[in-house]
Amino acid sequence: MDALTIGQLGRATDTKIETIRYYEKIGLLPAPRRTAGNYRSYAAEHLQRLGFIRRTRDLGFTIEQVRELLKLAAHGEKPCEEVDQLVVRHLEVTERKIAALTRLRRELRETLDSCQGGRIAECRVIQALSPPTAARKKRVLGSRT
Amino acid sequence: MDALTIGQLGRATDTKIETIRYYEKIGLLPAPRRTAGNYRSYAAEHLQRLGFIRRTRDLGFTIEQVRELLKLAAHGEKPCEEVDQLVVRHLEVTERKIAALTRLRRELRETLDSCQGGRIAECRVIQALSPPTAARKKRVLGSRT
DNA sequence: TCTTGACCCTGTAGCGACTACAGGGTCCTA
DNA sequence: TAGGACCCTGTAGTCGCTACAGGGTCAAGA
Structure with a gap:
């Protein structure tokens, strides 16, 4: 048993x-x-x-993809094209994630490199985290249309 | 204004x-x-x-980290050590994520490579997704202590 | 036989970080 | 005066679990 x-x-x-x-x-x-x-x-x-x-x-x-794969696995007679497509799409998503995280890592490293170990007020890390916004302001104001 | x-x-x-x-x-x-x-x-x-x-x-x-960074940024007189530490820790997390996703990518590629384009019943992709479990069974049964 | 404690049950609420309504009010232009 | 773009509050939903609360079951030891 x-x-x-x-x-x-x-x-x-x-x-x-x-x-x-x-x-x-x-x-x-x-x-x-x-x-x-x-x-x-x-x-x-x-x-x-x-x-x-x-x-x-x-x-x-995802859970929905698992559900789909289980459904496909139960239909042994069908060609496995659909299964492959699901995996390929997921592979693409994974690659995009890796690329995004790699960019992120570079930015974090650059941010850290800029620090000389002084006070927060002069800290380049904090400055690097604050993006410039003035340039965007004009575009936005009065853009109600 | x-x-x-x-x-x-x-x-x-x-x-x-x-x-x-x-x-x-x-x-x-x-x-x-x-x-x-x-x-x-x-x-x-x-x-x-x-x-x-x-x-x-x-x-x-995370939101909590942002909260912390904002609090630190408001204290310009303190040394920026704490800020750096937060960034370093986040960099480490990011690197672990990249490593995990890279392993994942390899597995997905290997899975795909194994497919010859036949029927699902013989599809190596589906088989690759089903892990062997028999070996673990003995260890588990009767392990209530 | 009784008790202990490990295990199981259902149901609901919480997590993070939003996002999407429903059902209204305000403001500006034609 | 009407329309539509914008704003308000409040609540519920998303994903994939995880953590209770408040009980019931089962097997081993005293």
């Missing part, structure tokens, strides 16, 4: 109990059988499915 | 009106004067302060 309690399933998949119940509530993980004492009793297919969910979540897919 | 309506302030700082009101509610941006018709009327210092907030938020600092 391979029945698992929610705690065992959680340890097996490195998932918090509350998260498992949450996945059930939003329909991502099917509701399992219940014991006489109303405890959830999970079978091997739940372990497999939750493992898939965790893995895809760890890879940064 | 440099009084701005909330809409003008929003355009000047690329900030949604709701966000400005939200910043006021959480005490990040001081409440401005009101006109006879109960409209918010912003002065130059609001523009400057909201600019600072937006810039630091864009750099990925």
Whole structure:
């Protein structure tokens, strides 16, 4: 018999109990059988499915994307084009995030480099964090149309 | 006179009106004067302060960190060590994020590379997304102590 | 047998940082 | 005087969980 309690399933998949119940509530993980004492009793297919969910979540897919991937995985006869497209799109999003964070890192480093260790009033870090706004002011005033 | 309506302030700082009101509610941006018709009327210092907030938020600092930076910026006489530390810590967080996303990108690329363009049932992408769980099972069962 | 404590249950509220309404009021122009 | 662009308050929703509160169940030890 391979029945698992929610705690065992959680340890097996490195998932918090509350998260498992949450996945059930939003329909991502099917509701399992219940014991006489109303405890959830999970079978091997739940372990497999939750493992898939965790893995895809760890890879940064949204819940909706996971839902989509699960639906696709259930249709073994279809070509895997759609699956690939989902992964490609997610890869693109990931690359944009990396690019944005890399720019950010450069800015933070430049900001730090500018500091000579004086007082806050003369600190170039604080100045670097305050953007110039005067230039934009004219454009904006009276632009109600 | 440099009084701005909330809409003008929003355009000047690329900030949604709701966000400005939200910043006021959480005490990040001081409440401005009101006109006879109960409209918010912003002065130059609001523009400057909201600019600072937006810039630091864009750099990925949390609201609490922004609050801290604003408090420090108001104490011009203190050494700028604390400011630097905040930026250094944020830089470290950013670097960890970049590292995590870079690992992720590699995994997504490897997943995609494994696909030959067949049917979902044989698709290596779906398989790559399903982690092996059998090995972990023994450890977990009966580990109630 | 009783008690302890680890585990489980439901339901609701909170997190961060906004965003999106609903249902009104104000102001300016034609 | 009418229209529409703008503003007001207040509340609820977003995402993906996480943290209670207030109970019930179960197994092992005294």
